[in-house]
Amino acid sequence: MRPAVRLTASATSALPRWLLLTICIVYAFFGLFGRDPWKNEDAAGFGVMWTMANGSAHDWLLPNLVGKYMTEDGPLGYWLGASAIRALAPWVDASNASRVFTGLLFCAGCAFVWYAAYLLGRRAEVQPFKYAFGGEPEPRDYGRTLADGALLILLACFGLAERGHETTPQLAQFFGIAMLVYGLVRMIDKPIQGALIWGLALGLVTLSSSPVLVGALLLGTLAMALIVREARTRWLLLAGLPVALVLSVAWPIAALAAFPDDAVWYLNQWVHVSLSSFAGPPGSVAAYALKNLPLFTWPAWPLALWAWFSWSGLRRAPHVAMPLSVIGPLLVLVVLQSHQSNRLYMLLLPPLAVLAAFALPTLKRGAINAIDWFALLSFTILGSFVWLVYAAGLTGFPHPLARNLARLAPGFAPQFKVLSFVCAVAVTICWFVLVQWRLARHPKVLWRSVVLSSAGTTLMWVLLMTLWLPVVNYSRTYKDVAEQIASHLPEDYTCISPVRLGNAQIATFAYFGDMHFSFNQDCDVILRQDTQDFGDPSAMSDFVWKLVWEGRRVADRDERFRLYVRIDRPKPPVVKRRSWHKKPD
Numbered sequence: 263m264r265p266a267v268r269l270t271a272s273a274t275s276a277l278p279r280w281l282l283l284t285i286c287i288v289y290a291f292f293g294l295f296g297r298d299p300w301k302n303e304d305a306a307g308f309g310v311m312w313t314m315a316n317g318s319a320h321d322w323l324l325p326n327l328v329g330k331y332m333t334e335d336g337p338l339g340y341w342l343g344a345s346a347i348r349a350l351a352p353w354v355d356a357s358n359a360s361r362v363f364t365g366l367l368f369c370a371g372c373a374f375v376w377y378a379a380y381l382l383g384r385r386a387e388v389q390p391f392k393y394a395f396g397g398e399p400e401p402r403d404y405g406r407t408l409a410d411g412a413l414l415i416l417l418a419c420f421g422l423a424e425r426g427h428e429t430t431p432q433l434a435q436f437f438g439i440a441m442l443v444y445g446l447v448r449m450i451d452k453p454i455q456g457a458l459i460w461g462l463a464l465g466l467v468t469l470s471s472s473p474v475l476v477g478a479l480l481l482g483t484l485a486m487a488l489i490v491r492e493a494r495t496r497w498l499l500l501a502g503l504p505v506a507l508v509l510s511v512a513w514p515i516a517a518l519a520a521f522p523d524d525a526v527w528y529l530n531q532w533v534h535v536s537l538s539s540f541a542g543p544p545g546s547v548a549a550y551a552l553k554n555l556p557l558f559t560w561p562a563w564p565l566a567l568w569a570w571f572s573w574s575g576l577r578r579a580p581h582v583a584m585p586l587s588v589i590g591p592l593l594v595l596v597v598l599q600s601h602q603s604n605r606l607y608m609l610l611l612p613p614l615a616v617l618a619a620f621a622l623p624t625l626k627r628g629a630i631n632a633i634d635w636f637a638l639l640s641f642t643i644l645g646s647f648v649w650l651v652y653a654a655g656l657t658g659f660p661h662p663l664a665r666n667l668a669r670l671a672p673g674f675a676p677q678f679k680v681l682s683f684v685c686a687v688a689v690t691i692c693w694f695v696l697v698q699w700r701l702a703r704h705p706k707v708l709w710r711s712v713v714l715s716s717a718g719t720t721l722m723w724v725l726l727m728t729l730w731l732p733v734v735n736y737s738r739t740y741k742d743v744a745e746q747i748a749s750h751l752p753e754d755y756t757c758i759s760p761v762r763l764g765n766a767q768i769a770t771f772a773y774f775g776d777m778h779f780s781f782n783q784d785c786d787v788i789l790r791q792d793t794q795d796f797g798d799p800s801a802m803s804d805f806v807w808k809l810v811w812e813g814r815r816v817a818d819r820d821e822r823f824r825l826y827v828r829i830d831r832p833k834p835p836v837v838k839r840r841s842w843h844k845k846p847d
Contacts, residue, residue: 267390267623274399274407275707282410288689289417289720290368293427293727294361298739299773300428302766303605305740306332307430309769311343311360315351323517324528327765328772328779333531334539337513338469339431342367356773360429367437368426374440375416375612376409378447379619382581383408385450388620411709412619415565416611418715421558423723425608432608434470438463439588440612442479445502446486446493446584453494454501461502465509472536475606476510478591486587492580540598550602558607561633561715565618572624585617622708630711638697641718645690645725652676652686652729667733673816674736682728689724693717737817740770748775750811750825751787761790788826805830 299305309327322344325337342363350359382388383405390399399407416422425432442463449456460483468476487495517525556563566589573582589610596606654663655676667674696717700710726734751758757780760768771777771789788807811825 267388274403276403276406277410277709282413285417285716285720286369286372286413289723290365290372290426292685292724293423293731294365295358297357297731297735298741299357299766299770300735300738301740301770302764303430304428304766305769306765307339307428308343308357308360309765309772310340311347311429312356312769312773314340314344315347315356320521320524323513323520324524327769330765330768330779330781331528331531332765333528333535335431335435335471336469336532338466339434342434343429361427364427364429364433367433371437371440371612372413372416374437374444375615376413378440378444378612379412379616380405380409381444381447381451382584382616383619385579385581387576387579388581390623407708408619408622411622411712412615414709414712414716415562415618416615418712418719419558419562419611419615420560420719421604421607422611423719425604431470432605435467435475436608436612438467438470439479439609442467443585443588443613443616446483446587447580449494449497450492450580453497457494457497457500457502458505459502460498461505462509464502464506468506468510469513472539473533474536474540475595478595479588482587482591486583489578490580490583491578539600540595541600544597547599547602548597551596554604555596555607558604559610559614561712562611562614562618565621565712566614568624569617569619569621573620581620582617585613588613589617622711625711633711634700634714637714637718638700641693641714641721642697645693645718645721648722648725648729649686649690655733671733671737671817674733677732679732682731686725686728689721689728693721737815740767740815741774743813743815743823744771744774744777746813747771747789747811747823747825748777751775751777752827755785755787755827757783757785758787758789759785761788763789763791767791786828788828790824790826792822792824793820 299308306327310325310332313326313328314321322337322341325332325340343360346362347356347359350362384401386401389401389404426436442460445456445458445460445463447456448459464476464479467479483498484495487493487498514525514529517528566585570577570582570586573579576582592606592610592613596610599606650660651663651667654660655667655674656678658664697714699705700714755778757778760779760781763771768779772779777789805828807826808829809824810827812822814822
């Protein structure tokens with residue numbers, strides 16, 4: 263049954279383009295620069311990019327972290343970050359340069375979400391009820407309003423803030439998923455162009471992720487093509503699929519041609535890791551997803567669910583079936599993961615936001631008011647808390663907050679930064695102006711129910727990345743530990759053997775401490791992480807291990823690092839055995 267959508271032209275007033283662009287740029291820009299690589303995946307991803315940028319063709323074709331092969335994802339995301347590091351090397355340090363493409367990919371993904379919702383919103387089957395004497399919105403205006411709503415819903419999602427600013431392959435995957443959704447929608451009215459975009463997107467996802475993810479997306483698309491009448495399956499197979507295949511095999515062929523032996527092992531591991539990552543028992547992983555996925559994707563998931571129910575008579579229509587053809591396979595993979603992780607959660611957001619936009623015309627006034635008041639109260643309270651903690655760090659008042667801050671980040675010395683303070687004040691004023699406009703004018707536009715949610719997440723992210731950035735950076739970087747370790751290393755050491763070190767720690771130590779790690783040879787230095795007390799390394803007949811440094815990050819009580827240097831045993835002097843027999847005459 264089709265919902266009775268009754269709207270006037272005034273309800274489809276679009277947001278000014280400059281305002282929408284400003285929100286996206288502000289959201290994407292803050293948190294990218296002026297910080298160190300953070301534990302865990304952010305630092306690990308940066309380490310691979312930094313290794314590529316300073317390495318050879320072998321490092322570019324077979325991504326590794328200072329010699330340790332990284333086979334979980336394809337190389338595309340690493341290629342982009344490494345290219346930025348090389349291009350900006352004279353002017354920008356590697357850590358900041360690696361995140362340039364993070365912001366660009368994020369903004370491009372937002373653009374694909376907007377255009378996908380816009381094209382779907384212009385279709386005849388989703389148009390509002392036509393009045394006898396006119397006054398209903400034009401399809402173009404209705405589509406723009408729904409597109410604005412889709413983008414606001416995307417920016418309002420809680421989990422996107424941190425994940426959307428990390429130096430990981432997930433940003434390239436996020437971009438590819440958003441592009442894939444747009445290609446499917448574009449295929450309805452421009453079959454060849456849409457199929458080519460879909461094929462390009464699927465190839466880019468292959469180059470940035472794993473074979474299982476690509477296979478799931480391909481199956482979802484084929485299932486959708488059998489259900490949706492408007493899908494042009496023929497052009498998907500004739501135009502889109504060849505493009506996807508060419509892009510997908512380009513990297514493996516280049517790697518096999520350049521480094522056949524290493525590439526065979528690497529590609530086998532890439533496929534094996536992909537299969538093993540989605541072969542675990544779903545019990546604990548499903549429980550983890552049930553606990554964390556709703557918060558990560560809020561408020562997109564309840565709106566998408568409401569769109570599914572409210573458009574029950576048109577579930578085979580493109581505006582419902584096409585986003586679901588991407589959401590469904592991704593949800594299956596989320597449940598089938600072998601380990602508890604939110605890596606795939608961000609990939610759900612583009613199709614969820616597109617589907618959720620079609621819930622906006624069918625929301626009741628009570629639901630709209632509930633969403634608004636929840637956003638107003640929660641973000642105002644949270645924003646006030648951020649300001650209070652910031653003031654407590656600088657002034658020591660309120661005393662309980664200052665004491666808790668000192669306990670959570672021991673040794674941290676707060677500093678007043680004018681630019682950060684001005685940006686935080688500006689975004690706080692904008693929040694209160696928006697709240698006053700929303701409460702005073704009671705606008706009837708469709709996106710009114712999500713504008714406070716998206717503005718609230720932007721407010722919180724900007725406040726955290728201005729007022730709290732120093733303390734967050736202090737508590738999530740290994741820079742200080744790396745400098746301490748480097749100062750205790752012998753000047754003539756050969757290499758370091760890492761023991762129980764994570765990828766983030768290896769990357770940060772190599773970057774900030776200029777340390778040389780080796781994973782396949784005997785080294786004269788051991789760097790070890792212990793979460794509990796372990797004995798010293800076993801002494802060999804020719805040498806012993808001497809503990810020269812022990813420490814941890816001040817903000818982490820669970821980690822402890824120990825640095826051992828090999829000390830050669832002095833060889834005892836050769837004693838000639840005296841003969842007691844007389845030499846014969």
